[in-house]
Amino acid sequence: MMPSFHFELYVAGDAPRSRTAVRSLTELCEERLSGRYELDVIDVLAHPERAEQAKILATPTLLRLRPAPRVRIVGDLSLTANVVAGLGLDGEDEGDERDDA
Amino acid sequence: MTKMERKRAEKVPSGIPGLDLVSKGGLPSARSVVVAGTSGSGKTVFGAQFLAAGITEMGEPGVFVTCEESPEDIRANIASFGWDVPRWEEEGTWRFVDASRNLDDVPVRAGGYDLAALLARIEDAVARVGAKRVVVDSLDALFSRFEGDAAFRHELHRVIGLLNSLGVTTVLTAERDSDYGANSRRGVEEFVADNLILLRNVLSSERRRRTLEIVKFRGATHDKGEFGFSITPKGISVIPHLDIGHDRVMSNDRLSIGNPDVDAMCDGGIFRDSVMLVSGAAGTGKTLLTAAFVDSAARDGERCLVFSFEERREQWFRNAKGWGYDFHQLEQDGLLKVVSDYPEVATLEDHLLAITAEVETFKPQRIAIDSLSALERVATPDSFRKFAVSLSAYLKHHGITSLLTSTTPTFLGGASPNEAHLSTVTDLIILLRHTEIGGELRRGLTVLKMRGSRHDHGVREFTVDENGMTLGAPYETPFGLTKEIGVLRPSTLDVTDAEVDEDEDAEEDADANPDGEANADTGEGPDTDEDSWR
Numbered sequence: 251m252m253p254s255f256h257f258e259l260y261v262a263g264d265a266p267r268s269r270t271a272v273r274s275l276t277e278l279c280e281e282r283l284s285g286r287y288e289l290d291v292i293d294v295l296a297h298p299e300r301a302e303q304a305k306i307l308a309t310p311t312l313l314r315l316r317p318a319p320r321v322r323i324v325g326d327l328s329l330t331a332n333v334v335a336g337l338g339l340d341g342e343d344e345g346d347e348r349d350d351a
Numbered sequence: 352m353t354k355m356e357r358k359r360a361e362k363v364p365s366g367i368p369g370l371d372l373v374s375k376g377g378l379p380s381a382r383s384v385v386v387a388g389t390s391g392s393g394k395t396v397f398g399a400q401f402l403a404a405g406i407t408e409m410g411e412p413g414v415f416v417t418c419e420e421s422p423e424d425i426r427a428n429i430a431s432f433g434w435d436v437p438r439w440e441e442e443g444t445w446r447f448v449d450a451s452r453n454l455d456d457v458p459v460r461a462g463g464y465d466l467a468a469l470l471a472r473i474e475d476a477v478a479r480v481g482a483k484r485v486v487v488d489s490l491d492a493l494f495s496r497f498e499g500d501a502a503f504r505h506e507l508h509r510v511i512g513l514l515n516s517l518g519v520t521t522v523l524t525a526e527r528d529s530d531y532g533a534n535s536r537r538g539v540e541e542f543v544a545d546n547l548i549l550l551r552n553v554l555s556s557e558r559r560r561r562t563l564e565i566v567k568f569r570g571a572t573h574d575k576g577e578f579g580f581s582i583t584p585k586g587i588s589v590i591p592h593l594d595i596g597h598d599r600v601m602s603n604d605r606l607s608i609g610n611p612d613v614d615a616m617c618d619g620g621i622f623r624d625s626v627m628l629v630s631g632a633a634g635t636g637k638t639l640l641t642a643a644f645v646d647s648a649a650r651d652g653e654r655c656l657v658f659s660f661e662e663r664r665e666q667w668f669r670n671a672k673g674w675g676y677d678f679h680q681l682e683q684d685g686l687l688k689v690v691s692d693y694p695e696v697a698t699l700e701d702h703l704l705a706i707t708a709e710v711e712t713f714k715p716q717r718i719a720i721d722s723l724s725a726l727e728r729v730a731t732p733d734s735f736r737k738f739a740v741s742l743s744a745y746l747k748h749h750g751i752t753s754l755l756t757s758t759t760p761t762f763l764g765g766a767s768p769n770e771a772h773l774s775t776v777t778d779l780i781i782l783l784r785h786t787e788i789g790g791e792l793r794r795g796l797t798v799l800k801m802r803g804s805r806h807d808h809g810v811r812e813f814t815v816d817e818n819g820m821t822l823g824a825p826y827e828t829p830f831g832l833t834k835e836i837g838v839l840r841p842s843t844l845d846v847t848d849a850e851v852d853e854d855e856d857a858e859e860d861a862d863a864n865p866d867g868e869a870n871a872d873t874g875e876g877p878d879t880d881e882d883s884w885r
Contacts, residue, residue, distance in 0.1 A: 325462030
């Protein structure tokens with residue numbers, strides 16, 4: 251079964267903000283979406299063509315590809331409340347799968 | 352300032368006609384130039400042309416970073432200039448970096464970020480095509496997404512730092528809110544631009560006038576001031592002032608104007624490469640003198656280019672035939688080319704470009720423009736003045752003997768306001784006037800000024816028949832011909848024109864004064880004039 255959440259996280263090598271973003275996102279997903287998410291981390295320095303395809307300007311940038319609609323979050327994801335609201339994870343801490351209308 | 356910056360910067364050809372003259376060779380190589388202007392001022396065209404010319408003329412690939420329009424829109428919008436971007440993309444000489452806004456998602460902010468992804472994309476694109484030129488269009492569209500973020504200036508520095516380190520020459524466009532305001536919208540030129548070009552699109556007297564100004568080129572020279580430019584079907588074309596002929600050796604050859612009597616009044620004829628103004632009301636004989644001028648050119652075996660702005664070609668040929676000139680034959684012989692156009696079909700800048708284009712192809716030794724004053728209809732006084740200076744300097748630079756006519760607004764003479772501008776850039780002025788004497792309308796002629804030569808100060812009545820113009824004896828009784836002359840002075844006409852300086856007025860007083868010895872003007876005249884008109 252396809253995980254219900256699919257994220258792409260675009261980072262620039264192992265810059266401090268990139269590490270912060272990876273750590274923040276992994277913690278959040280494990281806490282709220284354990285077993286129900288897929289995360290691809292893309293290094294734009296190694297794969298600029300991926301950044302071109304997705305039209306990424308800033309790093310870190312998090313894309314929520316699933317569920318629709320697509321959501322774009324810019325920053326190192328240290329502002330957890332913004333990430334939770336942006337991704338529509340408000341009700342996810344009890345395993346209650348629900349899309350943000 | 353580093354040692355590198357103090358060294359005189361190398362330049363790369365901009366690919367924009369006229370700009371390399373004004374910028375003394377092009378844009379500073381391996382540097383960034385901010386091109387700022389209001390919306391619709393031609394910034395995107397400037398950038399695209401810089402890349403297109405790099406590919407077609409220099410064999411230099413380019414990268415276009417578009418932050419506002421999609422690549423699809425850019426391709427479509429600039430195809431009309433003949434720039435085949437899809438083909439260049441296929442060849443691998445043009446590459447887009449699409450930094451345009453994603454309409455489908457509005458980013459949420461959640462912590463600090465930088466533009467590393469954009470930098471990586473630009474660097475990748477530059478490496479893939481081996482780019483030497485990069486355009487970022489526009490900085491404002493890019494940074495509008497990060498409004499309120501103090502870090503954006505830092506990021507902008509990183510973008511420019513990267514581009515400079517890649518050794519590419521970069522054009523960055525920036526939006527301005529007003530044509531004469533102090534800053535671009537975000538003040539980018541203040542802190543990033545060593546090199547700044549402003550494009551303006553000014554509405555003046557209900558006419559649009561586009562100008563380009565190089566505000567600074569660090570470590571490099573350039574011409575100062577605003578230069579008119581035009582967006583032609585081939586892209587931007589800048590009209591340099593072209594006042595480059597001062598150090599040219601003045602010719603002492605005298606040529607016939609085409610009428611022995613008038614030649615005699617001018618001490619034997621006009622100097623080669625001088626510019627002559629024939630001023631008169633409708634029907635006083637300006638076109639006749641023009642025809643005589645063409646005929647005398649042909650007799651000397653010289654090619655003459657004629658611009659007729661008041662009459663259509665066939666009408667012009669028919670008029671000439673009435674005076675006994677078969678100009679169709681001259682055209683067949685390649686000694687004459689007549690171009691007829693309505694002044695209203697183009698802007699003044701376009702007309703100047705059309706004139707220079709004809710000169711480049713036909714390579715005439717003489718040129719006649721009948722009438723130049725018709726072009727006043729498509730110009731503001733200020734742009735007409737600059738046009739007249741550019742045209743005169745261009746013609747002199749090419750060593751072309753020129754006859755320009757000016758039609759006065761009333762039938763009984765009187766100067767048109769712009770004659771003041773014309774008189775300062777011409778070497779010889781002939782006045783033609785209708786005058787009522789003893790219940791008859793007669794025509795009179797006088798030579799008002801002639802630089803570097805004696806001339807007859809008399810007023811001569813003349814008649815016109817199928818043999819052309821015949822001058823009578825010098826007129827002894829008051830003819831009233833010169834009563835309007837005082838009006839020619841810019842000081843009385845141009846009091847609203849702040850750029851007329853005091854020296855100019857003094858010079859003009861001397862020129863326009865038909866009495867006394869004031870006409871013993873020397874070759875220094877044109878320098879004074881053109882400097883002050885800049």
